Amino acid sequence: MPTETKMVEPPLLSKEEVLRYSRHLIMPEVGMEGQLKLKRARVLMIGAGGLGAPLGLYLAAAGVGHLGIVDFDVVDFTNLQRQVTFSTSDVGRPKLAAARERLLAMNPTIDIATYETRLTSQNALELFRGYDLVVDGTDNFPTRYLVNDACVLTGKRNVYGSIFRFEGQVSIFGAPEGPCYRCLYPEPPPPGLVPSCAEGGVLGVLPGIVGSIQAIETIKLILGSGDHLIGRLLLFDALGMRFRELKLKKNPDCPLCGKHPTITKLIDYEEFCGIRGEEAPIPQTQMPEITPRELKQRLDRGDDLFILDVREPHEYQICNLNGYLLPLGDLPRRVNELDSSREIVAHCRSGKRSADAVEFLRKAGFRKIWNLKGGILAWADDVDPAMPKY
Amino acid sequence: MPINVLIPTPLRPFVGKRNSVELTAPTVGEALRTLTEQFSDLRKHLYTDDGRIRSFVNVYVNDEDIRYLEKESTPLKDGDTISIVPSIAGGR
Numbered sequence: 222m223p224t225e226t227k228m229v230e231p232p233l234l235s236k237e238e239v240l241r242y243s244r245h246l247i248m249p250e251v252g253m254e255g256q257l258k259l260k261r262a263r264v265l266m267i268g269a270g271g272l273g274a275p276l277g278l279y280l281a282a283a284g285v286g287h288l289g290i291v292d293f294d295v296v297d298f299t300n301l302q303r304q305v306t307f308s309t310s311d312v313g314r315p316k317l318a319a320a321r322e323r324l325l326a327m328n329p330t331i332d333i334a335t336y337e338t339r340l341t342s343q344n345a346l347e348l349f350r351g352y353d354l355v356v357d358g359t360d361n362f363p364t365r366y367l368v369n370d371a372c373v374l375t376g377k378r379n380v381y382g383s384i385f386r387f388e389g390q391v392s393i394f395g396a397p398e399g400p401c402y403r404c405l406y407p408e409p410p411p412p413g414l415v416p417s418c419a420e421g422g423v424l425g426v427l428p429g430i431v432g433s434i435q436a437i438e439t440i441k442l443i444l445g446s447g448d449h450l451i452g453r454l455l456l457f458d459a460l461g462m463r464f465r466e467l468k469l470k471k472n473p474d475c476p477l478c479g480k481h482p483t484i485t486k487l488i489d490y491e492e493f494c495g496i497r498g499e500e501a502p503i504p505q506t507q508m509p510e511i512t513p514r515e516l517k518q519r520l521d522r523g524d525d526l527f528i529l530d531v532r533e534p535h536e537y538q539i540c541n542l543n544g545y546l547l548p549l550g551d552l553p554r555r556v557n558e559l560d561s562s563r564e565i566v567a568h569c570r571s572g573k574r575s576a577d578a579v580e581f582l583r584k585a586g587f588r589k590i591w592n593l594k595g596g597i598l599a600w601a602d603d604v605d606p607a608m609p610k611y
Numbered sequence: 612m613p614i615n616v617l618i619p620t621p622l623r624p625f626v627g628k629r630n631s632v633e634l635t636a637p638t639v640g641e642a643l644r645t646l647t648e649q650f651s652d653l654r655k656h657l658y659t660d661d662g663r664i665r666s667f668v669n670v671y672v673n674d675e676d677i678r679y680l681e682k683e684s685t686p687l688k689d690g691d692t693i694s695i696v697p698s699i700a701g702g703r
Contacts, residue, residue, distance in 0.1 A: 362698070385699040388620045406698040408666040456696070458620075461630060467674045467694060550624050553652070 233257070238330060242284055255444045256284060262443045263287040265352040267340060267368055269316045270294070271428030272358030272382050272435065274306040279436035281324040281331055285443070288324070289352055291336040292316045303425035340364060342487035345371035354442060355395075356380040356435055362409040363490035369394055369402035370487055373478045378442060378451075382435040387424050389431035389457040392450050392469060393438060395478075399451035404472035404479075409494040427459050508576055511566055511591040513600040529559065529567040531578045532597075536570065540597060540608050549574045552581060561587045568593035568600075570611070616646055616693045625652040639672060640683030642693055657695070667698045 234242070234256060245251040245259075262285050266273050269292040280288060296304070296311045296319055304316075311319040317335040324333055336348065340359075345367055349355055355377050357368045365383070372379040372395035379395040381402065394401045434455065441447040454467045476483045511519075519526060530537060530544030537546050547555055549569070559565065565587065567575040572595050579592045593600070601608040616632045626632060632649070636642035643664070647654040659665055670677045671694040677685045687693075 383699045386620045388699070390696075390699060405669060406667050410665075410667040410698060454696070456694075458630075465674075465694070467671050467696065468676065470676060470679055472678075550652075 234260070235330075238284070241328075241330070245283070250446050251444060255446070258443050258445075259284045259440065260286040262354070263289070263352045264439060264443075265289040265291065265349065265355045266358060267291045267355060267364070268358035268360065269304075269306070269320045270300065270358065270360065271303045271384065271423065272432040273320070274304045275429045275432035276356055276358055276436045276439075277306060277320055277324050278327065279433060280439060281328045281333075283436070283440055284328065285331060285439075287332045287334070287352075289334040289336060289348075290317055290320060291338065291340050291348070292320075293337055293339050303423065303428055305429065340367060342367060342490065345487060346375055349375040349377050352377065354378050354380065354439060356382075356439055358382060358432060358435070361494075363494045365402060366409065366493060367487065367490045370477055370484065373401050374485070374487070380435050380439050380442070382428075382431045384423060384427050384431050386422060387427060387459040389427055389434075389459070391431060391434045391438065391455040391457070392453060393442070396451045398471070400469045400471040401475060401478040403477045404475045405454070405469055407472075407476075424459055430457060430459070508579065509591045510594040512594050513603045516566055516593060516600075517604045525563065527560070527563045527565045529565050529575075529578070531567055531569050531574050536611075539611050540601070542568065542597060542600065544568065549578055552578055556582070556585055559587070561589070564589040564591075566591050566593055568596050570596045571598050572596040613689055614642060614687050614691045614693060616642060617695065619695055619697055621697055621699065622653060622656055622695065625656060626650045636687060638683065638687060639670060639677050639685045639693060642687060643670070643683070656697075669696045670694070671696065 234253070239246065242256050245256050246253055264280060264285050264287070266276060266288065269277065269290050273290065273292065277288065277290065294316050296307045296314050296316055298312050301307060301309060301312070306320045306323045307316070315337060317337050321333050321335055338344065349371050355368060355372050357365060357379055359365055359368065369379060376397070377395060378393055379402070381394050382389065382391045393399065438450055441449055452469050454469050456465045456467065471478065473479050528542050528544035530541060530546045531549040531552065532546070533548050534546065547558065559582070565582070567578045567582070567590060569575040572592060575596060576592050579590050582590050597608070598610055601610045613633060613635050616634065618626050618630055618632060623630060632646060634642060634645050636645050643657060647657060657664060657668055664670060664683070672680060672685055672687065672691055677683065
C-alpha cells in the first residue's frame with residue numbers, strides 16, 4: 222500500500238481570494254498563514270440537514286478548501302423550517318445536489334465532494350482517512366456511535382453537535398488527548414425513549430446556532446487558535462438563553478479510546494442501539510392494526526368505537542378525529558379513564574406513539590384495542606384530503 | 612443542603628415541565644432519590660430496574676462528572692447545582 226504522497230502546496234491566495242477573505246486576513250488570529258491553512262484543510266461533514274446547513278455555509282464562506290458532505294436524503298417540505306441551505310424550489314431534490322449548488326454559489330473557489338450514500342461500517346474508515354477532521358451533524362444514535370468509533374480508529378477529531386427541541390450540545394471528540402463519545406455515553410438509550418425531530422419537534426433556529434458553533438470550532442481547530450471544546454461539553458438552552466459548560470474527561474476504561482481498548486473495529490451499530498436508533502418501522506407481527514379506510518367504514522356503519530388520541534394538546538388543535546385526548550406520557554397515570562370493555566382504536570400522528578400505547582394497554586389487559594396504521598397522516602391521505610398534515 | 616437540580620428538556624415532561632427542581636440532600640444519590648420519589652415517572656428514565664443510574668445519562672455536580680468524583684456518594688454543599696445530561700441525537 223503506497224504511502225500517501227504529500228499534497229502539492231497550493232499557490233498563495235489569488236488576488237480575488239485576498240479580497241474575498243480580507244476580513245480574515247486583517248486579523249492577526251487568522252492572517253495569510255491562517256487563511257492558507259483553511260484553504261488546505263479537508264473537512265468531512267456528515268449530514269446536510271439542520272446542523273449541516275449553517276455548518277456548510279460558514280465553512281464554505283471561510284474558505285475551507287476541501288469539503289466533503291455525506292447525505293443520502295432528499296429535501297422535504299418540512300425541512301424548510303430550519304435547513305437554511307435549501308429553497309422551496311429544492312423540495313424533492315437530493316440534499317447533496319442542492320447544498321453543493323448553494324455552497325459553490327457562495328464560494329466557487331473551494332472543492333466540494335459529495336457522497337450520496339448512507340455512512341456504514343463498510344465505508345466509514347476509508348472515507349474518513351481522506352480528511353483531516355469530521356463534523357457530526359447526524360440525527361440518530363447508531364450513526365453517532367459509528368462516526369465516533371471511525372474517528373477514533375482513524376485518528377480524526379470529531380466536532381460533535383446535537384439538538385433536541387430547544388437544547389443543544391457541542392464538543393470535540395476523538396482528539397488523542399481527549400475523550401470520545403463513548404467516554405461520555407458508553408451506551409445509547411433504549412429505542413424509542415428519545416424522540417427524533419419529527420416526533421419531538423425542534424425550534425428551527427436551534428440547529429442554526431449549534432451548527433454555527435460547530436463551524437467555529439472546526440475553523441479554530443484548523444487555525445490552531447483559541448480554546449477549543451476538547452474536554453468540554455457546551456450546553457445551550459435556547460429557552461432560558463443560557464450557555465453552560467461541563468468538564469469531559471477521557472475515561473481510562475473506555476473500550477474504544479482508553480488504556481486497554483477492546484473495540485478495534487467497527488461494529489453493527491443498529492444492533493448496538495437496539496435497531497431503533499432513529500425512526501424505525503413498527504414491528505408488523507403482533508400489532509393489531511386498522512387502516513384509516515377500514516376505520517371510516519366501521520364508523521360509517523355505526524360501530525361503537527372509542528377513538529383514543531395519544532398526541533399532545535397542541536397537536537389536537539391542528540387537526541383531530543374527535544378522539545379522546547390522552548397524551549401518551551399520561552397514559553400510565555390515567556389508564557383508568559379507559560373502558561377495556563369497549564373497542565378502542567388508538568391513533569397519533571404517524572402511528573408510532575399509538576403503537577406504544579397499544580402495547581402498553583395490551584400489557585395492562587386490554588384486548589379490544591387496535592392501532593390506526595399510519596396515524597392521522599394516513600387518514601388525511603386516504604380518507605379526508607381536506608385535513609391538514611403536519 | 613439546599614441545591615438545585617437542572618432538568619434537561621427530554622426529561623421535563625416527567626417533572627411537570629419544570630426546568631429545575633430545588634431540593635435538599637446531603638449527597639447526589641440522596642438528591643436523585645428524593646427527585647424520583649417526588650416525580651415517580653422520572654425513575655425509569657434515570658434508573659435501570661436494578662437501581663443503577665442509566666449509562667446514557669450523566670450526572671454532574673457543578674461542572675464535574677460524578678463518575679470522577681464519588682459517584683452517587685458525592686457530597687453536596689449549599690448552592691450546588693446537579694445537572695442531568697442525557698444523550699440526545701437530533702441533528703436534522
